[in-house]
Amino acid sequence: MKYKVWQREYFRESIQELLYPRLFPLYPQSVGLIIQRGRQILRDLGLNKSFRGCRAGIHKQRLITTLTGFGRNHHSYNQYKAYLPSIPNNLQSCRIARNPNLIYISCDNNDTNDSSELSTDATKNRIERQISTEPRPEFVPGFILSNTMSLAPKIDEIRHCVLEANVDFACFTETWLSDSVGDNAIQIPGYNIARKDRVIGQHGGVCLYINAKIPYEVLNQYHHSLLEVLWVKTRPHRLPRGLSCIIVGSIYHPPSAHAETMINYLLEQLASVESTYLNCGFMILGDFNNLNISRIKNQFRLKQLIQFHARGNRTLDLILTNLEQFYEPPVGLPPFGLSDHFTVLIEPKLRTDHQTNKRIKQPRDLRPSRRAAMSAFINDFDWSILNQFQTCEEKLNYFQ
Numbered sequence: 001m002k003y004k005v006w007q008r009e010y011f012r013e014s015i016q017e018l019l020y021p022r023l024f025p026l027y028p029q030s031v032g033l034i035i036q037r038g039r040q041i042l043r044d045l046g047l048n049k050s051f052r053g054c055r056a057g058i059h060k061q062r063l064i065t066t067l068t069g070f071g072r073n074h075h076s077y078n079q080y081k082a083y084l085p086s087i088p089n090n091l092q093s094c095r096i097a098r099n100p101n102l103i104y105i106s107c108d109n110n111d112t113n114d115s116s117e118l119s120t121d122a123t124k125n126r127i128e129r130q131i132s133t134e135p136r137p138e139f140v141p142g143f144i145l146s147n148t149m150s151l152a153p154k155i156d157e158i159r160h161c162v163l164e165a166n167v168d169f170a171c172f173t174e175t176w177l178s179d180s181v182g183d184n185a186i187q188i189p190g191y192n193i194a195r196k197d198r199v200i201g202q203h204g205g206v207c208l209y210i211n212a213k214i215p216y217e218v219l220n221q222y223h224h225s226l227l228e229v230l231w232v233k234t235r236p237h238r239l240p241r242g243l244s245c246i247i248v249g250s251i252y253h254p255p256s257a258h259a260e261t262m263i264n265y266l267l268e269q270l271a272s273v274e275s276t277y278l279n280c281g282f283m284i285l286g287d288f289n290n291l292n293i294s295r296i297k298n299q300f301r302l303k304q305l306i307q308f309h310a311r312g313n314r315t316l317d318l319i320l321t322n323l324e325q326f327y328e329p330p331v332g333l334p335p336f337g338l339s340d341h342f343t344v345l346i347e348p349k350l351r352t353d354h355q356t357n358k359r360i361k362q363p364r365d366l367r368p369s370r371r372a373a374m375s376a377f378i379n380d381f382d383w384s385i386l387n388q389f390q391t392c393e394e395k396l397n398y399f400q
Helices: 002-019 028-044 077-081 120-131 152-165 259-276 294-300 368-380 383-388 392-399
Strands: 143-147 169-173 191-196 206-211 216-218 228-234 246-252 281-287 317-321 331-333 343-346
Touching (some): 143 152, 143 317, 152 169, 169 281, 191 216, 191 228, 206 228, 206 246, 259 294, 383 392
Parallel strands (some): 143 169
Antiparallel strands (some): 143 343, 169 206, 191 206, 281 317
């Protein structure tokens, strides 16, 4: 307290000495002297620093203290628990500021989140994705394709397979469904249903299960009343760069159907879809039987991915796509029930970081001074020292 009083008195007396001098009048030319003396007084009192602050910029590194938390089952929770007593009670819940770019983490499993926060499962999945070092799959959906030969009696087996595979789309042909079978009877939790049943006669029909998290639209304008083809436009939340959407076509072509009618229909509709939805990806899959698809592949640059026999010694179930670079080779799974068609599973590739090996070339210094130094070293070095080593590697290591 006395020190502060002394500072005020010293500052007051110094200012009076400057502003009201007794020995000489206050002329304009003495203003510079007054400013200089005032700065010195402020500097002595610690009120004016003699240096500038640190300038900011992109190369300025700053350490930001953050408060994070882990679940009680996390391997780092015991280390974190040791710091809990030093953290205020209002911060021990370990919630970070409400910012859309931050993660909400709760250390207590019993702590309830309000409606504005993310759910526990969503937060856990998001954290695991961020801290995981494993490669992630490409931003394309996974598919299951199968000729079920009557879907409704096998729905329990199909439901279990789809949920275990955790795919985004499940395409089934020869569903043998009709208007008497409602969607509730063949529902799979977490999936929406799009189907096209056979209008005339029995059997046939196609059905597509779509993950409920993926927006989709059934393109009824491209449907044909007598052909068993289902068109769906999907827009997953993330897609590879350059793709606007994915057009999924589920097809069943009966062996006795007229092949030229189906080919002309597919060529016409694919051209119309391609012109309407620019930069779209195609996933056309189903049971094509004896249909010749060479014209379709050549005109729209599609590739057939299934390279194994899905029924006996023939490949009747096909997958045509222009996204072949994003998918692993299809895998054959056991058929459903008494069906004679193998189930086909196709999953996205894992993304890998393509790191190029950089070669560093260090040129040898050939300046005359360096050459002279090398010559002097060779002449002055006692080479008899190397006789004590037996192998060339030992002699080389001596110089290293």
